[in-house]
Amino acid sequence: MVKRPPTPIANPLSRIAERNPASLEKYLELFAPLDDKGRYLHFDELRFRFPEGLDHVLAWSIVKLARQRQLSPVLPLGEPPIVGKLMLTPAMQIAISESDRHTTSAALEWMSGKIGEHRHLQYLLNDLVEDEAIGSSQLEGAATTTKVAKDLLKRQRGPRTPDEKMIVGNFRMMQFAWENRHKALSPVLIAELHEVGVAGIDDEKYYPGVFRTTDDVIVQDGDGNTVHMPPPAKGLEKRLARLAEWANANHHDVDNSDYLHPLLKAIVLHFSIGFEHPFRDGNGRVARSLFYWYLFKQDFAAFRYIAISTLLKKAPIQYGKSYLYTETDDMDLSYFADHQCRIVIRAISEFKKTCNKTLEDMEAFNAFLFKSGLYQKLTDKQKTVFQVAKSGIALEFTAVNVKENLGCSYNTAAATLNGLVELKLFKKEKVGREWVFTMLGTDQIIGNWKS
Structure with a gap:
């Protein structure tokens, strides 16, 4: 359980000067919004770091005083409304x-030019676009491996279990967010996003696209403790309309006195949906999808291939605490935003590493093609598929997923794959009603071309 902060003392410095002036200097060292490592810590963590002998209430009051000078109002949340505030960390x-x-979209275009082969980059990106849907499902408890989940999406087979339905639903939700990125936010769009994501999984549990009408929805931790009571169902749609109006307003104009970068605005939108909990279930998935929707809307297109949930699921307790820290400390959004930004930094770093490795692999592959004589024998599409297989981005291929990733006809995709088999680079086997193609081992390929 999170330790709630004590109520700050109104004039802590005066209190210290009156009662314990000898310790004033020690207290003044705490007069900063961040700790000495640049972290924005909640009382739950900060209380263990206060110097020995200091009164925790006074120490916390000093920290709060420093923060209040830098916190800026963002938007009202809940009922009765509390103004959420934010400080840039x-x-x-x-x-x-x-x-x-x-x-940004411009960054993606630059990356494509750097790699030099747009189709190869697109195959990489089409693979990455699945990761957020899978990670978000696993974060919500879907018991399936990433490999099985990718196979499910790539083969486009019908989901057989509730976990598989959740993954497909999340994938559709992300696609919906992308396709509807130019629309204005509204309660209707939020409901549609939920319906797309959860319909057909367990309708009696989720009530697809229907806002909750009762106050019996609660959020519990792993031990069964109630950690969040959402605002009342009465007035929910009105509050969502107010949130939508805020989301649709322009806060990123450089001349705006209420300037808020799109990334931070997307994070606040993420928090707001999680806080309101407008549905009986599936709220976390909707909140994360709306985070992406807003960034898509603001032309941060590469976030389509950057999975925050993959990292969130590695430390779900911290994710949950970032909500609670904000809620228990006067709706200070800095806790949640700081946590999410640390996740975003890592996720972008992983995206960059993947793209750079793709560039390195492509250069090495081109050298292999030239030296072996394969270059003249492969079609452009075969080069793309072979390089993707060689780099490990995808291990199994079907005519259906090659058709989708390369944007060609089914017959062209099948001919591309069968041609790789004829060149002794791939093998194929029948799985159900379709042929599944995989690359041969490197040693076997070299042996085939030496003989």
């Missing part, structure tokens, strides 16, 4: 910089 500044440099 180092992690937020780094995440904003990384997003501006590496995740």
Whole structure:
């Protein structure tokens, strides 16, 4: 359980000067919004770091005083409404910089030009677009491996279990967010997003696209403790309309006195849906999808291939605590935003590593093609598929997924794959009603071409 902060003392410095002036200097060292490592810590963590002998209430009051001078109002949340506030931390500044440099549509175009083969990059990206849907499902408890989940999506087979239905639903939700990125936010769009994501999984549990009408929805931790009571169902749609109006307003114009970078606005939108909990279930998935929807809307297109849930699921307790820290400390959104920005920094870093490795692999592959004489024998599509297989981005191929990833006809995709078999680079086997193609081992390929 999170330790709630004590109520701050109104004039802590005066209190210390009156009652314990000898310790004033020690207290003044705490007069900063961040700790000495640049972290924005909640009382739950900070209380263990206060110097020995200091009164925790006074120490916390000093920290709060420093923060209040830098917190800016963002939007009202809940009922009765509490104004959520935000302070820019180092992690937020780094995440904003990384997003501006590496995740815009212009950055994607530059990356494509650097790699030099748009089709090869597109195959990589089409594979990455699945990761958020899978990670978000696993974060919500879907008991399936990433390999099985990718196979499910790539083969486009019908889901057989509730977990598989969740993965397919999340994938559709992300596709819906992308396809509807130019629309204005509204309660109707939020409901549609939920319906697309959860319909057909367990309708009696999720009530697809229907806002909750009762106050019996609660959030519990792993031990069964109630950690969040959402605002009342009465007035929910009105509050969502207010949230939508805020989301649709322009806060990123440089002349706006209420300037808020799109990344931070997307994070606040993520928090707001999680806080309101507008549905009986599936709220986390909707919240994360709306985070992406807003970034897509603001032309941060590379976020389509950057999976935050993959990292969130590695430390779900911290993700949950970032919500609670905000809620238990006067709706200070800095806790949640700082945590999310640290995740975003890592996710962008992983995206960059994948793209750079793709570039290195492609250069090595081109050298192999030239030396072996394969270059003249492979078609452009075969080069793309072979390189993808060689780099490990995908291990199994079917005519259906090659057709989708390369944007060609089914017959062309089948001919591409069968041609790789004829060149003794791939093998194929019948799985159900379709042929599944896989690359041969490197040693076997070399042996085939030496003989």
